[in-house]
Structures are given as C-alpha cells and as structure tokens.
Amino acid sequence: MSNDAATEAPTLEGPQQEPPAHGLGASLPPADARAKTEGTFPYAADLWAEGLLWAAILRSPHPHARIVSIDTAAAAEMPGVRAVVTHEDVLGDPAYGRHVVDRPVFASEVVRHHGEAIAAVAADHPDTARLAAAAIAVEYEVLDPVTDPEKAFAAEPLHPDGNLIRHIPLRYGDPDIQGEVVVEGLYRIGRQDPAPIGAEAGLAVPRPDGGVEIYTASTDPHTDRDLAAACFGLDQDRVKLVVTGVPGATGDREDPGFQIPLGLLALRTGCPVKLAATREESFLGHAHRHPTLLRYRHHADTEGRLVKVEAQILLDAGAYADSSSESLAAAVAFACGPYVVPHAFIEGWAVRTNNPPSGHVRGEGAMQVCAAYEGQMDKLAAKLGIDPAELRLRNALATGDILPTSQTVTCPAPVAELLRAVRDYPLPPLPKDTPEAAWLLPGGPEGAGEPGAVRRGVGYALGMVHMLGAEGADEVSTATVKVHDGIATVICAAVETGQGFSTLARQIVQETLGIDEVHVASVDTDQPPAGAAAHGRHTWVSGGAVERAAKMVRTQLLQPLAHKFGMSTELLQITDGKITSYDGVLSTTVMEAMDGKELWATAQCRPHPTEPLDGSGQGDAFVGLAFCAIRAVVDVDIELGSIRVVEMAVAQDVGRVLNPAQLATRIEAGITQGIGTALTENLRTTRGLVRRPDLTGYALPTSLDAPDIRIVKLVEERDVVAPFGAKPASAAPVVTSPAAVASAVRAATGRPVSRLPIRPQAAVAVPNS
Numbered sequence: 010m011s012n013d014a015a016t017e018a019p020t021l022e023g024p025q026q027e028p029p030a031h032g033l034g035a036s037l038p039p040a041d042a043r044a045k046t047e048g049t050f051p052y053a054a055d056l057w058a059e060g061l062l063w064a065a066i067l068r069s070p071h072p073h074a075r076i077v078s079i080d081t082a083a084a085a086e087m088p089g090v091r092a093v094v095t096h097e098d099v100l101g102d103p104a105y106g107r108h109v110v111d112r113p114v115f116a117s118e119v120v121r122h123h124g125e126a127i128a129a130v131a132a133d134h135p136d137t138a139r140l141a142a143a144a145i146a147v148e149y150e151v152l153d154p155v156t157d158p159e160k161a162f163a164a165e166p167l168h169p170d171g172n173l174i175r176h177i178p179l180r181y182g183d184p185d186i187q188g189e190v191v192v193e194g195l196y197r198i199g200r201q202d203p204a205p206i207g208a209e210a211g212l213a214v215p216r217p218d219g220g221v222e223i224y225t226a227s228t229d230p231h232t233d234r235d236l237a238a239a240c241f242g243l244d245q246d247r248v249k250l251v252v253t254g255v256p257g258a259t260g261d262r263e264d265p266g267f268q269i270p271l272g273l274l275a276l277r278t279g280c281p282v283k284l285a286a287t288r289e290e291s292f293l294g295h296a297h298r299h300p301t302l303l304r305y306r307h308h309a310d311t312e313g314r315l316v317k318v319e320a321q322i323l324l325d326a327g328a329y330a331d332s333s334s335e336s337l338a339a340a341v342a343f344a345c346g347p348y349v350v351p352h353a354f355i356e357g358w359a360v361r362t363n364n365p366p367s368g369h370v371r372g373e374g375a376m377q378v379c380a381a382y383e384g385q386m387d388k389l390a391a392k393l394g395i396d397p398a399e400l401r402l403r404n405a406l407a408t409g410d411i412l413p414t415s416q417t418v419t420c421p422a423p424v425a426e427l428l429r430a431v432r433d434y435p436l437p438p439l440p441k442d443t444p445e446a447a448w449l450l451p452g453g454p455e456g457a458g459e460p461g462a463v464r465r466g467v468g469y470a471l472g473m474v475h476m477l478g479a480e481g482a483d484e485v486s487t488a489t490v491k492v493h494d495g496i497a498t499v500i501c502a503a504v505e506t507g508q509g510f511s512t513l514a515r516q517i518v519q520e521t522l523g524i525d526e527v528h529v530a531s532v533d534t535d536q537p538p539a540g541a542a543a544h545g546r547h548t549w550v551s552g553g554a555v556e557r558a559a560k561m562v563r564t565q566l567l568q569p570l571a572h573k574f575g576m577s578t579e580l581l582q583i584t585d586g587k588i589t590s591y592d593g594v595l596s597t598t599v600m601e602a603m604d605g606k607e608l609w610a611t612a613q614c615r616p617h618p619t620e621p622l623d624g625s626g627q628g629d630a631f632v633g634l635a636f637c638a639i640r641a642v643v644d645v646d647i648e649l650g651s652i653r654v655v656e657m658a659v660a661q662d663v664g665r666v667l668n669p670a671q672l673a674t675r676i677e678a679g680i681t682q683g684i685g686t687a688l689t690e691n692l693r694t695t696r697g698l699v700r701r702p703d704l705t706g707y708a709l710p711t712s713l714d715a716p717d718i719r720i721v722k723l724v725e726e727r728d729v730v731a732p733f734g735a736k737p738a739s740a741a742p743v744v745t746s747p748a749a750v751a752s753a754v755r756a757a758t759g760r761p762v763s764r765l766p767i768r769p770q771a772a773v774a775v776p777n778s
Contacts, residue, residue, distance in 0.1 A: 032520035033733065036670035039512050040529070041254070041505070053225050053253040054210035058281035061212075062091055062131040064274050065138035066267075066284075067145050068293055069120040069127055072697025073154035073167075073363040076118055076127075080146040084130060087144060089137040092277045095128045099273065101242030105265050107232055109330035111170055112366075114240050114269050120149070121167055121328035122365055123698050124293025129270035131282050154363035154697040158302065158325040161360040167328070174326055174359040175334045177341045179626025181413040182352030188308025188316035192388040196305070196381040197764045199691035200325075201298035203370050204709055207256025208291040209267045212283045213275035220247030221272045226255040228504050229541035234534045236265045237272050248272070252532040258506035258542065264295040292702035296331050296368025297692055299324040299359070301340070301377040307385045308352075313393050313400045317352035318345045318385075318413075322378065324359040324367070331368035333359040338480055339374030341626055342414050346382040347424045347473045347636055348404040353413035355626065363697045369543060371679070372744040375474050376686065380765055383470045383748035387755050397752070398432045398469050405471070406636075415627045420634055421726035423662055424471060427638035430660035430722035432469070437642055437656045437717065439465065451644050451651035458646040464774070465655070468641045468752025472745030475631040476545045476737055480621040484546065484632070487537035488554035490518060490562050491609040495600050497527045502539040503551035504532055508739070509671045510547040514555045516668065521559035522566070523583035523599050545635075545737025548667075553614030553732035561610035566602055570595060617730065633728055636662040637741035639680070641749035642716075645757040650769030654684055654714070654750060660722035664736035672738050677718050679739040683746025685710040691766050 031037060044050040081093040096103060096117035104113045116125050128145050132138035155164045161172045211225035220243055227233045230250045238248040250268075267284060274282040286294065301324050308317040322340050326333035341357035390397040405425040410418050440449040452458050477484045488501035497518045505511040515527040530536075539551050567578040570588065580591045589596045622628045640658040645651070657680050666672055689708040693700045700706060727734025751762045758774035 031516070031525060033516050033667050035516060036668055037512050037516055039509065040515065041511070050254045052207055052210070052256055053212065054207060054285050056212040056224055056253065056283065058212060058214060060280050062133060062274070062278060062280050062282045063135040063138045064271055064282050064284040065130050065135070065142040066126050066270055066290065067128045067142040068290070069116065069123060069125045071120055071149055071151055072123045072156070073152040074120050074149040075152060076116060076120065077148040077150055079128065081128060083146065084141040084144040087137065087141045089133040090130060090141045091133065091280065092131045092274055093128060093141070093145070094270065094273050094277060098277065099240055102239045105236045105240055105269065106330060107229070107236070108332055108334060111168060112266070112329040122363055124365065125328070126266055126270065129274055131274040131278050135285070156362055156364055156694065156697045158323050158360050158362055161362050167361050167363060172361045174330045174361060175337050177337055177357040177622060177626050178624070179341050179353060179355035179357070179413060181354070181415065181627070182317065184354055186317055186352050189311050190309045190389065190392060191306060192385060192392055193306045194381065194385055194388060195763060196303040196384055198301040198377045198380060199766055200300045200365070200694070201370060201686050201690045202292060202692045202707060203295065203297070204707065205257045208288055209264070209286040209294065210284060211268055211271050212281060213271040214281045215275045215279050216247070218247060220249070221275050222249045222251060223268055223272055224251045224253050225268055226253050228255065228258050228506050230502060230504065230532060230534050231538035232541065233265055233268060237269050240269050241272055241276060250534045252504050255504060255506045266294055288704060289702045292692065292707070293365070293699060296366045298370040298373060299326065299333065299336055299367040299377065300364070301325070303378065303381040305381055305385050307389055309389055311393070313389065313395050313403050315348055315350050315404050317354070318350050320344045320355045322355065322357040325362055325364055326359045327362060327364045327366035329361070329366050331366055332373065333367060335479065336374040338622060338630065339475060340378050342412065342622070342630060343375045343473055344378045344382065345413055346379065347406040347422070347471050349406055349410050350413055355413070364694055365692065365699060371682070372474055372740045375472065376744040376747065379470065379472045379744050380748045380751060383752055384763060387752050398428060401428055401469060401471060414622060414630060416629045416631065418634065420728045421662060421664070421724070422634065422636060423724045423726060424636050424638070426724060427636060427660040427662060427722065428469065428471060431638050431640035431658045434640065434658045434719065434721045436467065449653070451646045451653040452649065458649050458651060462646050462648040463644050464647050464757040466643050466645060466753040466755070466757025468749050468754070468756050470639050470745045470748035470752055472637045472741055472748065474635050474737070474740045474744055476633040476635060477549060477616060478544065479619060480630045481619055484540060484550050485613055485615040486539040486547070486551040486554045487611065487613050488551060488558045489609060489611040490555065490558040491607065492522065492524065492562055492603065493607040495524060495526065495603070497522060497524045498530060499527065499555055500530045500536060501551050501555060502532050502534070502536040503547040504542050506542045508542060508547065508675070509668060510551060512671060513548060513552050513667060517552060517555045518559050521556065521563050523586045525586065544740070548735055548737060549731050550614050550616065554612050556732055557612035557614060558610045561612060562608045565608045565610065566599070570597070570602060614732065633731060633736070635736040635741050637745045639742065639745045639749040641746070641753040643750060643753040643757060645754055645772050647758055647772070647774040650772040652688055652754060652767065652772055654716040656717045656719060657746060657749065658719045658721050659742060660724070661738070661741060662724045662726070662736060663738060664728045664731060665725050665734040666723060667733060667735050673720055675738040676720055676742050679742035680718055680746045681710055681715050683743045684714065684716070684750060686765055687747040687750035688766050
C-alpha cells in the first residue's frame, strides 16, 4: 500500500491557525507530486540503457526440499540467453542479511521457503529470460516443512544457526503477586504483506573499472550497497547504488535478494541488465509482517487497576532472521501497552520455520501486541462491568512512569489526554433505513444483508511505538546544504519513500535561511550514509542534520553583516528573504548579503545512545516513544459477519506539526493500512505454500473500504531531545487501528474476536446478543 504524501489531506477537527506560506508549519506540497500525477516520475521499472538485457529468477516451488542437482545446460543453450548464474557463480559471500547474515543469494543444498531463489538468467528479451529460467532443471528431494512455529522448538534445525533466533525473558516486579480479577486470552495475528504500489524493479550497469552501478528503489542504500559488494567479492567503492523513485514503502522497500542477482548478471555479461518483478515474484521474494501467537493473563484489582501482566509471544520469522530480533524486542517491551503495570513477566521468542520470510513492516512487533493487550482490556472491562474507556483511563501511562523494561518515560506521554479526546468526540449518526442508504450497509448495496441484522459497535485502543532504532543502534545522518545565486541545494542520503523527507528538508532550509527555492539532490551511495527510512529516522536524524548544516550556512551569511555593524549574529533575523536587526538599523535581502558568494556546510546528527535489553529484558532500549488513541465505530451484520468501518476518530501525540497537510495524510494512510490488517489482509499459506500470491488473492482495502477519519486532536508537546520536537506520524495509527476495529466488533457482537484479520464467522452473533 503506497503512502505517498498528497497535496491535500483530511481537515483537522477544531479551530486551526492559518499556516505559514513556507518553512516549518506550512502545508508545502511535495516537489514530486506533479511528476507522479502526470506519470513522468522516474521509477526503476521505467529505466532503459543501450544494449539492455532482461533478468529472470528461478524460484523454488517447494517450502522445504533438498537440492539434488541443478542443470542449467538447456537454459544456457536457448537463443538469446547471455548468462545463467547459480550459487557457484557468487564470487564473494554466499549469504547476506541486514541484521543476521543467514540468507543465501541462491539456494545450494536446501531450500527453506516457497519462492527461494535458485538461479537467475539474463537474456535479450524478458520472455526469453523467463522461458530460460523455467528450463533450468532442478531435482529436489522434498522434505516435510515445519510451518507451525510452536513445533519449531523441537524440530530438526532448519538452518545451521538453529531454529531459535532470539528469546527475551522480561522480568519486572514480584512473580508471586496475584490480582483479585484475572482474565486470559489467546490471540493470533496473520501475515500482512507490505504490498507496495509498484513491484520490485532495478537496473544494473557494469563499470569500466570492473565494478557495477545498481539503480533501484532502495530505502537503505548504503546497507544494500555493502551487502551487494560483499556478495560480488568487490570493494565497496566499486559498487554504487543509485536510488530511483520509490513507489511507496511501508517497510524495507527493496530486498537485496532482487538486487544481488541483478548485479551478478551485469558483471557476468558486461551488459546492463534489468529486472522487473511480477506481482507474484514480489509476494514470494520480499519480507512480510511476522505472524504472531500471543497468550496473555491480566491481573487487576476490583477497581480495574492493573496489578500484573503475564504473556507469551511467539513470532514466526519464516526461513531467515532478517529483523526478527528487533521486532521481538519491540513486542516484548510494549507487551503491556501504554499502561502502568507494576509487575510484568513476558516470554518472547522468534523462531525459524519454512514459512515465507518475515521482516520489517511499519509498526513491527508493537502492532501484534497492541491487538492482544487491548483485547485483554476489553475482557477486563466486561468482567468488572466498567466502561472500556474508563478502565483504560484508570491505567494510562504518563511522563515519569516506568516501563516494564525499567526505562523511565522521559518524553511527553499524554495518553489520558488522547483517550479523553476521542471518547468525548460526538459519535456519527446512525444511517437511515432507506433504499438510498443501502450502500451504507456492511457488504454494500449488492450484499445480502438486512438492516435489522446490523449492530453498531464502538471500540477503543491505545497504541505506542518507539522512535529510531533500538537497543544500541547507532543512529547517525549527514547532510550538506549549499547556497548559490539564491538557490539552496540539500545533499543527504535520506530516501524519500512517501514519508515527506524531501518536503521537510525544503521547509527547514526555507525557515533557517529565508530562501524559497530549495532543491533536494537525488540519492546515491557516493553521499555519506543516512540510514534506513524507518521509525521516523529521517524526520529526526536526517532532518536534524539538515537543520544543523543550514544553521552553519546561516552563520556564514550573517557573520560579515554582524561584524560590520558591531553586533552578534543572534541579534539578526531572517524573515521572508530579508535580514533585519533587532533595532531596525540593518535591513537587507538575503540575495544582497550573498553578493554572488557560494556558501556551504556539512553537519551530522546523532541522538543519545541506547542500550540492549539484558537477560531479564531490562534496559534503556529506546530513544523516544510516540502514542496514539483511536475510537472505532463499526456496523456489523451479525447474521453474515460482514463488517463496515463507519468512522475512526484519532488523537495523536505528534510533538510538533511540521506540515499539516502531509501529517494528516500520513495519519489517514496509517489508519487505512491498519484497517487492512484488521479485516482483509492475510497472505495465506498451506503447509508453507503461498496461496494466490497476487492482488486478487490478497485483499487490500480500497477507497470504498476507507471510513471517515476524524483527526480530533494533535497534541503538540515537543520532545526536547528531538530536532523540532516532532515525533513520527504514521506508525502509531498503523499499530493502534487494528486493535480499535477489533474492539468495536467485540462491542457490536459480544464475540471475543481474538484473530486478525477478523473472519466473518467471528463476527456472527445471536440477533438479540
């Protein structure tokens, strides 16, 4: 699902101040909006080069098998085929991995998941390449797949590193304490695909020095470059990765499993080679959200205040580790949610199976546990006869409270304020029982439902996410700002994935230097690294680097004037392209002050360090936190189990609004993605085989499924350790909205709703329930 920022966005509820015309706080439209609208934006799938060859990858039809032999002779002899590569042609490291090096470029002895790469072909026509890949004869000895993560503990090792990727036992408080009221639950979260609007594509071009340049929509170009160079057996300076237009990203946009075979073929043939994956190849090749099994037991007193939370969390990592360790850390740390819990005992595991690989998808770890702990809060409210919103308010986390990891919440945490805002917002009116309103019924006008079978439900959810990397990750970004002839240029390797960094960089320079025309340079690995586009990194770290560089240029600009008039630069200000002094003595334009000079500066931003969780799950693992409250209103046909989300009221802790239109669009996109998680999105497998890996078998929400989204409150309590005080915007609603929808369905049906996405049979209830 794409999250490209739009030029217009939902209107924020309540009175709003008039935003400035430019700079921070302005609703500046994205620079690439027109090109995307007109179809001229340079996506990787549109690239071309003289003498171009086409690539195709042969993938395993089995989830688990031993490779007896690979015969490429028939493929290599086909007219038009220029090269066939297998594991034997990998000149450097045979495996790769962003966090754990455990995934082979091409399977050699065993395949561990359906769709694993076996070989790749380069030919003069895409159809020839695909036919040649199909002509490669692979003899398999099919093995029984391990697809149940609970059975992975006792199963034979699927990988030399074993089946257990990580175990986190969190211990906080007194294990023997008991609550007067106890509720238990078992929850299952399905496999969500990032489903980018454009499938993976790339172009690899050999260089005269024996290196290669790869053009692709990477969201972490330097890491991808380093992984590719290691597999090619080349020094990093002989491999260059150029980032093309990104057609939406809600996770790791380009898996190196697409890029590395492409580069190998270019090096082997000496020709440019292009790969444009089909939607099926995209589903089979990239990582998905971790399917998760969660067992919970909540203890509370008779007033509903939490006493202890016990939980077991099992993440299905699929065949390879990828980001599973990081996802598990988030799941375990946030297992109790944004609530005060004096005692917590959480066991978390991430294990390998023969299912499709899991990895980074927005809100990973936090989304799965949010669905579970909010289910528990609904159960507890029902058992005690307390209003669900009131129960949550009695336990809401606040600044100064302590997480079960022993980390003190030092950032703004207006959880209760957010919940009160959505609780008190007026509910939507009930639809009238008229033929004209038939489309408002669950299932739409062509559905078989009857108005009398429709029940309305209202549900609540509170979610939390962490900002930046965790557990000691070194977060750093570098940016350069250059100014010449009244035009500013920003050079930073932060990839624009739709999160709005390019727009933010322009706004920062406008605000700091008073220059309207700001260009953001395209990204490649000749620039210093900026890290991956995840967890709000580029708003915080890369935006911070741009701000520091712009302030250094500002000082260069103002110092001569300040010296001339005998004052400090702090007494000068830049507004609307004019430089003025505090006393009005000095008044000139930025262009006049530049006097034809070129000014530039380079700066870095590195947040304060964190630490890994210890053997008891304790430690200051997170740089900062962001919170969200959502009230969902749904209509459910309790005879058919069809569900319509009527309205989502959201209140969010954003720190500071940097671009109102862009922020509202990000929140809307996050909620819509979360509705897909709640109701439709599930990449289904049968004994490890992916069923219908296409956009007809995998149901994404459309505009007809999107409800009214009411942004009822944005709390702008700035985080003092963050540049501009801003917090990430899109992950929190992704995490919170599935739990809110499930809560509303419980309210409408009286059913427990313990699985996402919600199956129709889980929403069927007795009419008078």
